[in-house]
Amino acid sequence: MAKSPHLTRNEFVKTMLAVLGTVMGVVVGLPAVGYLVGPFLKVSSSDVWVPLGPLENYPVGTPPTLFSFTRTKVNGWERTTNSYGCYVYRETAAHTIVFSNVCTHLACRVKWEQADQMYHCPCHDAEFGPKGQIIQGPQTRPMDRYENKVENGTLMIHFTKG
Numbered sequence: 604m605a606k607s608p609h610l611t612r613n614e615f616v617k618t619m620l621a622v623l624g625t626v627m628g629v630v631v632g633l634p635a636v637g638y639l640v641g642p643f644l645k646v647s648s649s650d651v652w653v654p655l656g657p658l659e660n661y662p663v664g665t666p667p668t669l670f671s672f673t674r675t676k677v678n679g680w681e682r683t684t685n686s687y688g689c690y691v692y693r694e695t696a697a698h699t700i701v702f703s704n705v706c707t708h709l710a711c712r713v714k715w716e717q718a719d720q721m722y723h724c725p726c727h728d729a730e731f732g733p734k735g736q737i738i739q740g741p742q743t744r745p746m747d748r749y750e751n752k753v754e755n756g757t758l759m760i761h762f763t764k765g
């Protein structure tokens with residue numbers, strides 16, 4: 604006996620339930636999958652401009668000024684917050700130098716010593732001059748500098764670390 608090309612009532616109900624189940628599964632499941640998988644796809648940019656405040660906060664003729672900031676790195680579910688520091692040295696009205704406060708020897712933090720007019724690293728006694736040049740110590744290169752710019756009166760540094 605040939606089968607009818609039309610669906611029986613039972614076949615129709617089963618088909619509709621399957622279609623509805625599939626639609627409901629997609630509607631409910633996709634956002635849940637997105638919620639679970641989304642953070643894995645997030646990676647924060649490690650190339651940003653960090654504002655250091657108004658340029659007028661760093662007058663010419665004042666000692667290098669320490670500015671501290673934190674950056675949070677997002678890599679999937681992992682969030683890591685690190686502290687950084689830099690010294691702003693306003694050499695002239697038109698020229699500002701921003702140094703990393705990380706020693707170029709083995710990455711301790713240097714400190715500006717106003718009485719001695721130099722940066723000093725307490726770990727192995729590296730000494731750097733006001734322009735970051737080597738005075739003495741085990742370091743083989745001068746202090747690292749951040750590229751900087753002024754936008755709408757705000758001093759900014761180009762930060763490329765994680």
Ligand code: FES
Nearest residue numbers: 706708709724727
């Ligand atoms: S880490 Fe600064 S002198 Fe060694």
